[in-house]
Amino acid sequence: MNYIGEKCVACGEAFKDGDDIVVCPECGSPHHRACYRAENKCANSALHGTDESWHSSAEEKQETEAEEKKFVICSACHFPNSLEAETCVRCGADLTSDDGCDEDSEASFGVPRPYLGFNPDEDMGGSPLRDVADFVRTNTIYYIPIFKRMKDTGRSISFNLISFIFPPVYFANRRMWFWALLSLVAFVILSMPLAVSYLIADGLESSYTIFPEELIQKLYDNRHTLSMLVDVCNVADMFIRITFCLFSNKLYYRFVLRSLKRLKAHASGELRREEILAAGGVRILNTVLVMVLSLALTFAAMYGTYLLLSSLL
Numbered sequence: 001m002n003y004i005g006e007k008c009v010a011c012g013e014a015f016k017d018g019d020d021i022v023v024c025p026e027c028g029s030p031h032h033r034a035c036y037r038a039e040n041k042c043a044n045s046a047l048h049g050t051d052e053s054w055h056s057s058a059e060e061k062q063e064t065e066a067e068e069k070k071f072v073i074c075s076a077c078h079f080p081n082s083l084e085a086e087t088c089v090r091c092g093a094d095l096t097s098d099d100g101c102d103e104d105s106e107a108s109f110g111v112p113r114p115y116l117g118f119n120p121d122e123d124m125g126g127s128p129l130r131d132v133a134d135f136v137r138t139n140t141i142y143y144i145p146i147f148k149r150m151k152d153t154g155r156s157i158s159f160n161l162i163s164f165i166f167p168p169v170y171f172a173n174r175r176m177w178f179w180a181l182l183s184l185v186a187f188v189i190l191s192m193p194l195a196v197s198y199l200i201a202d203g204l205e206s207s208y209t210i211f212p213e214e215l216i217q218k219l220y221d222n223r224h225t226l227s228m229l230v231d232v233c234n235v236a237d238m239f240i241r242i243t244f245c246l247f248s249n250k251l252y253y254r255f256v257l258r259s260l261k262r263l264k265a266h267a268s269g270e271l272r273r274e275e276i277l278a279a280g281g282v283r284i285l286n287t288v289l290v291m292v293l294s295l296a297l298t299f300a301a302m303y304g305t306y307l308l309l310s311s312l313l
Contacts, residue, residue: 003030006056010035010043029054074117088117116144124151127260134273135256135280147253156250164245168294171248172286176255179248180290186240188297190233192305195298197226256280 003015009029015021020033029044036042044054071080072095074088081088086096094117120130124147136143146158163170168187171180196219219226263279264271 003056006030008032008035009054010039024054027053116141118144118148124148125257127257127264131260131271131276132256134276135260137277137281143249143252146249147256150250150253157246158249160245160248163248164241167241167244167248168290169287170244171251172290173282173284174252174255175280175283175286176252177286179251180286181293183240183244184290184294184297187237188294188301190237190240191298192301193226193229193233195302196305197223197230 003021004017005014007014008031010031013032015030015032021030022033022036023030024042024044027042027044027047029042029047031043042048047053072083072085073080074095081095086094088095115129115133118129120128120133122129124132129144129148132147133140133144149155150158160170168180168184171177171183259279260271260276263275267275
């Protein structure tokens with residue numbers, strides 16, 4: 001075997017023509033004779049007594065290439081796909097094309113191309129895909145394939161876990177203030193029966209409560225009705241969360257298209273990319289604002305509930 005170009009397992013230097021080379025009879029590891037004599041043993045002695053042996057760089061390259069041939073690596077997001085796949089299961093890029101990264105690549109340090117292999121000039125419903133991606137800005141690898149599928153198939157359902165856990169935060173972070181405030185008001189109202197039931201229990205156990213004792217007693221006498229109302233509100237709360245979980249991406253898709261249409265209408269001349277980037281993306285400060293609004297609405301709802309119960313009971 002020709003060991004020229006291979007590396008000595010002891011010193012790591014590549015063998016040159018004329019080097020005196022010795023090979024371990026047990027694992028096949030090549031050494032400079034001087035290196036072997038210096039240690040008086042094989043530098044790869046850990047392989048001895050096992051089924052493993054030394055492999056040349058050419059053999060390792062062949063094994064790597066054989067392993068890679070089991071998959072088709074997406075040029076957009078570098079996800080391994082099966083050989084039969086025509087589009088990437090992760091980003092939807094065309095796997096049959098040999099196109100490499102172009103000027104719009106930005107694919108350094110493992111960052112995928114901004115348009116994930118899709119045509120940036122494709123009409124997404126009044127705006128090109130490049131404008132949609134620029135408006136979304138963050139997490140385009142999640143949103144763009146979903147938007148593309150919604151546009152191509154007309155399907156509205158997808159899964160969004162964040163909008164299930166706390167929809168107001170998701171919508172506010174994506175600058176969708178109408179849905180953020182609507183969901184926030186709905187959740188605060190639906191939480192009131194449970195909050196009142198806790199206050200009743202606290203009022204019965206302690207001498208201090210924000211409700212008068214007469215009102216506490218009347219509410220306690222109607223505790224079964226209140227319990228049924230709590231159950232109904234809990235079911236309604238879960239229904240709203242599931243609905244937002246399944247349809248929030250569709251709502252965001254429509255919001256993106258409406259926002260781009262509005263930007264174009266107010267743009268002086270051609271809409272610039274900087275204007276789209278400034279109007280879109282996420283805004284972390286909105287998360288703080290919606291939390292503050294949540295506390296304010298909760299206190300207002302509690303006071304309104306107190307006035308309503310006082311007038312009714």
